[in-house]
Structures are given as structure tokens and as C-alpha cells.
Amino acid sequence: MRSASAIVAAVALALSGGVAAAQDLARGEALFEPCKSCHSLDPAKQGMAGPHLAGLKGRVVGSAEGFDYSPAFKAARAKRVIWDEARLNAYLADPDAMFKGGWMSPQGLDDETDRAAVTAFLMRGR
Amino acid sequence: MLRRSFLQLGLAGFAAPALIGRTAAIAAETTETKFAVTYFDIPAIKGSRDVTDAGDGTIWVCGQRNGTLGRFDPRSGQLKVVELGRGAAPHGVIRGPDGAAWVTEGGQNAIARVDDKTHEVELFKLPEGKARANLNTGVFDKSGILWFTGQNGIIGRFDPKTRKMEVWDAPRGPGAYGITLTPSGEVWYASLAGNHIARIDTGTAQVTVVEPPTPGQGARRVWSDSKNRVWVSEWNSGNVSAYDTLSKSWKTWKLPGDKPRTYSVYVDDADKVWLTDFSANAIVHFDPVTEAFNSFPSDKAGANVRQMDGRSGEAWGGESGNDRLVRIQTVKQA
Numbered sequence: 001m002r003s004a005s006a007i008v009a010a011v012a013l014a015l016s017g018g019v020a021a022a023q024d025l026a027r028g029e030a031l032f033e034p035c036k037s038c039h040s041l042d043p044a045k046q047g048m049a050g051p052h053l054a055g056l057k058g059r060v061v062g063s064a065e066g067f068d069y070s071p072a073f074k075a076a077r078a079k080r081v082i083w084d085e086a087r088l089n090a091y092l093a094d095p096d097a098m099f100k101g102g103w104m105s106p107q108g109l110d111d112e113t114d115r116a117a118v119t120a121f122l123m124r125g126r
Numbered sequence: 127m128l129r130r131s132f133l134q135l136g137l138a139g140f141a142a143p144a145l146i147g148r149t150a151a152i153a154a155e156t157t158e159t160k161f162a163v164t165y166f167d168i169p170a171i172k173g174s175r176d177v178t179d180a181g182d183g184t185i186w187v188c189g190q191r192n193g194t195l196g197r198f199d200p201r202s203g204q205l206k207v208v209e210l211g212r213g214a215a216p217h218g219v220i221r222g223p224d225g226a227a228w229v230t231e232g233g234q235n236a237i238a239r240v241d242d243k244t245h246e247v248e249l250f251k252l253p254e255g256k257a258r259a260n261l262n263t264g265v266f267d268k269s270g271i272l273w274f275t276g277q278n279g280i281i282g283r284f285d286p287k288t289r290k291m292e293v294w295d296a297p298r299g300p301g302a303y304g305i306t307l308t309p310s311g312e313v314w315y316a317s318l319a320g321n322h323i324a325r326i327d328t329g330t331a332q333v334t335v336v337e338p339p340t341p342g343q344g345a346r347r348v349w350s351d352s353k354n355r356v357w358v359s360e361w362n363s364g365n366v367s368a369y370d371t372l373s374k375s376w377k378t379w380k381l382p383g384d385k386p387r388t389y390s391v392y393v394d395d396a397d398k399v400w401l402t403d404f405s406a407n408a409i410v411h412f413d414p415v416t417e418a419f420n421s422f423p424s425d426k427a428g429a430n431v432r433q434m435d436g437r438s439g440e441a442w443g444g445e446s447g448n449d450r451l452v453r454i455q456t457v458k459q460a
Binding site: 033037047071100108111 | 213361385427
């Protein structure tokens with residue numbers, strides 16, 4: 001049987017993890033702010049320069065309804081490439097390296113912590 | 127601060143300029159004018175995007191993917207690479223009245239000045255509270271003040287003499303993108319997310335929004351011609367439009383092809399309009415007199431020319447997807 005102190009420590013660890021995760025999400029949301037000039041988080045908002053990014057986790061690349069994608073993203077869609085954390089993190093580091101010829105202006109996120117935070121924010125559960 | 131720079135040779139895609147063949151559809155326009163297209167590989171400049179004439183026969187080019195500014199000499203194929211600093215991701219470059227290259231350096235959230243003689247890099251950071259402005263494009267007004275945009279919704283000005291920088295929130299939030307100066311001295315910019323163009327009063331910095339006739343058009347870049355008409359590349363609509371700042375009237379044309387995506391616009395010294403269409407993977411020449419389009423598809427997929435500039439008889443662009451420069455020379459026929 002686990003001691004009371006061990007249980008307290010486990011709960012504290014879980015809580016601190018939750019706090020850290022929440023901080024990551026908040027940081028990711030703040031870092032995502034400039035991206036909102038092209039990307040909405042509302043699937044109903046059409047007519048932006050880039051596709052909406054709502055529900056990105058598990059989504060097929062290049063599949064936002066009604067958006068006219070680049071040939072690079074259309075090719076990824078045809079192959080049923082899926083957005084997951086690892087793929088998004090690598091994409092944010094250097095978008096043009098992953099989907100060469102994509103239309104998004106290819107400024108990557110150099111900082112690993114920043115990338116992880118934006119990835120966590122965009123991959124969060126709905 | 128002097129950043130690390132080095133010399134290397136660029137590789138010319140074609141040793142000799144290749145005259146592009148004309149199709150029947152464009153033959154009428156090209157009976158008197160021919161164009162010579164040349165591609166130049168510059169692999170040391172990753173994500174080669176905005177370009178400008180350096181004034182001595184060379185061309186400045188931004189390497190957004192690897193934080194560099196290149197200076198390419200098409201006569202020798204020589205390429206000088208200037209490192210702009212840790213985290214650099216330059217978007218735009220223009221030549222200032224002092225002859226230097228002035229860079230809207232989004233990665234370091236700064237205006238960068240690169241001396242044209244020494245290649246020394248000076249950074250002028252945006253003020254506190256304007257982090258991650260996503261700096262986009264700049265233009266000098268007739269008083270020598272640099273005006274610039276940030277896609278995160280800012281406009282700003284920088285006085286190179288006093289080094290004073292001022293930044294304001296753009297009306298209607300994010301989107302401020304291309305910027306231009308008319309011969310009459312007016313500064314105009316486009317708002318991609320805001321779907322408008324706007325004039326900045328260079329005295330008060332007050333902004334007057336003007337709506338293009340096509341709703342949700344995605345006005346991305348602007349360039350003035352010699353008659354004070356501001357030409358607009360419309361990303362969402364696939365149009366090119368022109369706003370006459372004197373008569374306050376619009377004209378609009380749809381680019382040819384299926385679902386065009388008009389990314390950039392540049393007007394040369396003969397008032398011919400150079401556009402880029404991402405759907406067609408092409409540079410598109412438009413003659414406002416004949417209203418004829420003339421398309422120059424790249425010989426490589428995913429060229430993504432995001433901006434053009436030039437000098438008399440030559441239009442230049444950066445193929446950001448291929449790490450190349452493209453030059454189109456207008457060849458007058460006898």
C-alpha cells in the first residue's frame with residue numbers, strides 16, 4: 001500500500017504537469033497570434049489566405065473543406081498524410097522542407113520550445 | 127555589427143539567355159516585343175523571395191529560410207551571402223536613398239540596414255509591445271522616411287537620420303502586407319486579411335481605407351505606376367486591379383487560367399504590369415494598354431515567386447520554392 005506522502009507527491013506531480021501543460025497551451029496560443037492573419041480556428045470562417053486549423057489533430061493534410069490548396073498539399077492529401085504532433089512540429093521548423101512548393105510563406109519556428117507550444121495548442125483536444 | 131559573410135559562385139541555370147517561345151494565344155502581343163527568360167540557381171539563399179536592384183548591376187535577394195541576404199551579380203554569377211543574425215527570416219528588401227539595402231526582418235522583429243559597401247548589418251528593433259509583428263514590406267517616402275508593414279496588424283515608420291521608430295496598430299487588425307509610393311508622394315499599403323488598400327498620411331500617420339470592388343479579394347501587394355494608379359494583386363479573387371488615386375476609380379481584370387491566385391504585382395518603368403500566379407506556377411505580364419496577358423510558366427514546379435522588382439528592361443523575381451532567381455528581359459524589336 002502506498003504511503004500518504006507518496007500519494008500526495010503523485011498528486012502534486014500530476015497537478016504540476018497539468019499546470020505545465022496549461023502554460024504550454026497558453027504560450028502556444030500567444031505564439032499562434034501572428035498566424036491568425038492567415039489562419040482561422042473557426043471552420044465557418046472562409047475566405048482567408050490560408051485554411052482554417054480547427055480540429056487539426058488527425059486531419060488529413062490539405063483537407064479543409066472549400067480551401068484551394070497548393071499542388072504540394074493536394075499531393076499530400078491524395079496520399080492521406082495525417083497531421084499528428086510529430087509531423088506538425090517538423091513542419092513548423094521548416095514548412096518548405098516538408099511540403100516543397102507549399103504556398104505558405106516559409107518562415108519556420110527555430111525555437112524547439114516555441115514549436116512544441118504551438119504544436120500543443122493546435123493539437124489540443126476539441 | 128559586421129556579420130559573417132562570404133563569397134561564392136552562383137550557378138547559372140542557362141548559360142545563355144533563352145528566348146521563350148510564344149504560343150498562338152499570345153502571338154498578337156508579342157509580334158513587337160520578345161522576352162528573354164533566364165534562371166539563376168542560388169542554393170546558398172534558401173527560400174529566395176523578395177528582390178530589388180542594388181543599383182550597380184547586382185540584385186539583392188532575401189533568403190527567408192536561412193536568414194540571409196544575397197547579392198547576386200548576373201554578369202559574373204558571383205553571389206555574396208550576408209548572414210543577418212540568429213533567428214533571421216527576412217521578408218522584404220528595398221534600396222534606400224543612401225544606397226544601402228533595407229530589410230523588413232521578420233525573424234528578429236527589426237528593420238535591418240545592410241551597407242552596400244561593407245555589408246555591415248545594423249538592426250533597428252521594433253519597440254516593446256510590438257513583438258512578433260511579422261514584418262513584411264517597406265518603402266521610402268520622398269522625405270527619406272522608411273514606411274513599413276507587419277502582417278500581424280501594424281504599420282510603422284523609421285527615420286534613418288534620427289533613428290526614431292514609430293509603430294501603430296493598423297485599422298481592422300491583421301493583414302498589412304505590400305506597400306508602395308506613388309509619384310505624387312502618397313504611401314499606400316494592402317491588407318491581405320483586411321481585404322482593402324489604405325493610404326497613410328505621411329504627416330499624421332492617419333490611415334484612410336479604400337475598399338476594392340471585389341469583396342473578400344485578399345489584396346496582398348501593391349505597386350504604383352507613373353500615373354498614380356495603385357496596382358493591386360488580389361490573392362483570393364485571382365484578380366489584378368488598379369486604383370486611380372486621382373480620379374478615385376477602379377478597374378479590375380481576372381488573370382487567365384483556372385482559379386488563378388495572384389500573389390504579387392510589380393509595375394516597370396514602362397508601366398507594364400508583372401504579376402505572379404501560384405496556380406499557374408507562372409509570372410504573368412499584363413499590358414494595361416492592350417489589356418493582354420502573357421504568361422511565363424516556370425520550367426520547375428513550385429516556383430512560388432512572391433515578389434518582383436526590376437530595372438529598365440529587366441523584371442526580376444525570386445523563385446522561393448526553388449532557391450533561384452528569374453530574370454525576364456524585354457527585348458525591343460527593330
